[in-house]
Amino acid sequence: MNFNFEWFFNLFPIVLPSLKMTIGISLLSLIFTLFLSIVISIFRYYRVPVINRLFGYYITFFRATPLVAQLFILYFGLPTVIVSLQSMSAFQATVIALTLNTSAFMAENFRAALESVNKGQLEACYSMGMTKYQTMIRAVLPQAFVVALPSIGNQFIGIIKGSALGFTVGLADIMSAAKIEAALSTRFFEAYLCVTIIYLILVVLVEKVQNILENYVAKLY
Numbered sequence: 001m002n003f004n005f006e007w008f009f010n011l012f013p014i015v016l017p018s019l020k021m022t023i024g025i026s027l028l029s030l031i032f033t034l035f036l037s038i039v040i041s042i043f044r045y046y047r048v049p050v051i052n053r054l055f056g057y058y059i060t061f062f063r064a065t066p067l068v069a070q071l072f073i074l075y076f077g078l079p080t081v082i083v084s085l086q087s088m089s090a091f092q093a094t095v096i097a098l099t100l101n102t103s104a105f106m107a108e109n110f111r112a113a114l115e116s117v118n119k120g121q122l123e124a125c126y127s128m129g130m131t132k133y134q135t136m137i138r139a140v141l142p143q144a145f146v147v148a149l150p151s152i153g154n155q156f157i158g159i160i161k162g163s164a165l166g167f168t169v170g171l172a173d174i175m176s177a178a179k180i181e182a183a184l185s186t187r188f189f190e191a192y193l194c195v196t197i198i199y200l201i202l203v204v205l206v207e208k209v210q211n212i213l214e215n216y217v218a219k220l221y
Contacts (some may be wrong), residue, residue, distance in 0.1 A: 008190040011181055015194055018177040019202075025091065025173070026160045029098040033155070036103040041110035042136065055107070062104035068165050071097040075169045094166035098159050105158075109151040113144035146217050153210035157203050164199070174198055 040055050062070065075093040079085040117140050125135040167176035174195055182191035 011194045015177045018174045021173045025163045029159050032099040033102045037106040040107035045114045059104045067101045090169045090171040106155050113148040117143050
């Protein structure tokens with residue numbers, strides 16, 4: 001079958017309205033991921049008994065298993081065991097799966113960033129009468145965030161691409177819209193090429209923003 005350029009270019013106005021779903025999921029997942037990752041990394045940084053080991057198991061599980069399997073377990077499996085989860089939407093399941101999966105990677109990046117802060121600064125803060133909480137908030141976290149900024153950008157890109165798996169549980173994102181059009185016309189190559197281009201442009205824009213932020217933060221420090 002020949003490549004249909006007219007159908008290909010006409011597909012963009014059909015698929016693009018669903019982009020807001022992809023962006024919404026990605027941004028929401030990033031916010032939850034940042035929060036959860038920081039909490040996990042702080043507990044592991046201080047090596048809190050029991051909790052540190054539990055988070056270690058959590059990180060191992062989500063780093064060692066495929067995202068699509070985690071999403072299916074969350075959306076199709078757990079509701080059969082936990083009745084209250086049967087009302088969970090595809091949007092919620094996708095956000096939760098992306099958050100849990102990405103946090104397992106980002107938490108380790110944050111922990112490494114926390115440990116990169118000079119121990120002498122902690123001692124200086126303690127000598128000034130600061131508590132562990134004050135030291136973490138005022139001295140350690142700001143510096144660790146600068147170190148972890150490149151990895152945060154990379155993980156966000158991973159979230160954007162991972163959101164494409166949402167269509168497997170019925171999420172109406174750009175991948176789902178393209179698949180529906182492809183099924184109706186049997187022009188799968190044009191449809192998936194359209195989605196690929198949209199994701200490519202989106203990721204390039206994120207990279208540009210990431211570079212601007214890194215340059216801005218570098219000037220501050």
